[in-house]
Every structure is written in structure tokens, then in C-alpha cells.
Amino acid sequence: MASVFIIGATGGIGRRLGPLLVQSGHKVIGLHRKPEQAADLSKDSITPVHGDIIEMNPKQLAKAAQDAEVIVFSAGAAGSGIDRTTAIDGDGPIKVIEAAKLLGIARLYLVSAFPEAFRQKETADSFEHYMFEKKRAEVAVAASDLDWVILRPGVLLNAEGEDTATMGPAIMDGSVARGTVARTLNALIEQPSVRRQIIELTDGPTPIKEAVAALRQS
DSSP states (O other), X not given: XXXXXXXXXXXXXXXXXXXXXXXXXXXXXXXXXXXXXXXXHHHTTOEEEEOOTTTOOHHHHHHXXXXXXXXXXXXOOTTSOHHHHIIIIIIHHHHHHHHHHHHTOOEXXXXXXXXXXXXXXXXXXXXXXXXXXXXXXXHHHHHSSSEEEEEEEOEEESSOOOSEEEEESSOOOOEEEHHHHHHHHHHHHTOTTOOSEEEEEEEEEEEHHHHHHHHHHO
């Protein structure tokens, strides 16, 4: 079993992923920004590490992740402003790449965004900036020599979802429950042979483990 460092451990995806990884037998370390969040992580048998991805440099991130073998980046600015979007969604994964290199960690899972999300609607400049920063992070991750996986969920729903999904290198856009994203990440971490792939994800009919196994064989 692996030791997994989650950046965004208290977010909508991360707080669902952590307990799943623990149940699968992994050791989990969770980065949290607010001191009061440590107790909730500890209750889920997750080792809390206090820090703010905006303020941390690669060396500080490496110190926080020093016992890890896998890094998951599921943090996001969540509409809290353009500057925070740049710092979290764009700069954050780039700093993580450097931290992983300092530690010799090979495996990085980046939660990104479905490129077609909300394209049928008029979008604000702040949303377009968010998509630009997600793409900037993807480009940096894909250019690295890490064993990365970029996961692009569709429009996120605050729900647990099912143990089924649709995933692949290119699928039609749609929505996906945050719980489904967490279960997909858990399944991907269980299959390290799935690497250096961009995977789009929506709710769908295929059992998650079966869909991930198909990616492994492709």
C-alpha cells in the first residue's frame, strides 16, 4: 500500500477521497489550511499537516509530503477570486511538480476540469481565467517526467454518486458527483500502471473498477 499526500484534503473531493484511501489500506496525509480542520482529518485516520498552498514554496511542500509516495492535487480556488485562482489552480500544481522532484516522488494525480464545461452558456471572465489556469497546470504536469494522471471531471455535483461512471481520453461532456470523482481517484491509485494519461470523467453506467481496468489495458 502507498502513502498518499492529498492537497485539498478538506475540499469536496479530497474529504471523500481520504477515507476511501484509508479503507483501502493506504496511509494518508492531508494538507489543511485552517487549524480547526486537523481534528476532522484525524477522526478519519488521516495525518493532518497544516499549510496554505498559496503561501508554501516547493521546499515547504516537500517537507509536508516527505513521507509520501503519491501526491493528489484536488485543491481549487472555488470562485474565491482571480488572484487566488492563479495561485491555487495554476501555480499550485507547478510547485507540486518541483516538490515531487525534490522528494523523488514519481506519482502525481491532478484533478483538472472538463474543457467543454458550461460552454453552452455565457461565461464570466473569471471562469475563463479559471479554465486558462487549469490548462496551464495541465501543460506543466504533462511536460514533467513524473508518472502523472490528469483527471478532468465534468460539471461537479455535490453528491456521493454511484460506483459507476463514464471515462476515457475523450468523452461527451456532462456532470459528475464529487463522490464519483473520489472513487475514481481511489481506483486509479490502486492501478499504478495507469499513468501519463488524461482522463475525462462523467457519471455513467460502467463500474468504476472496470472502467479503470480498461484504461490499464489501452
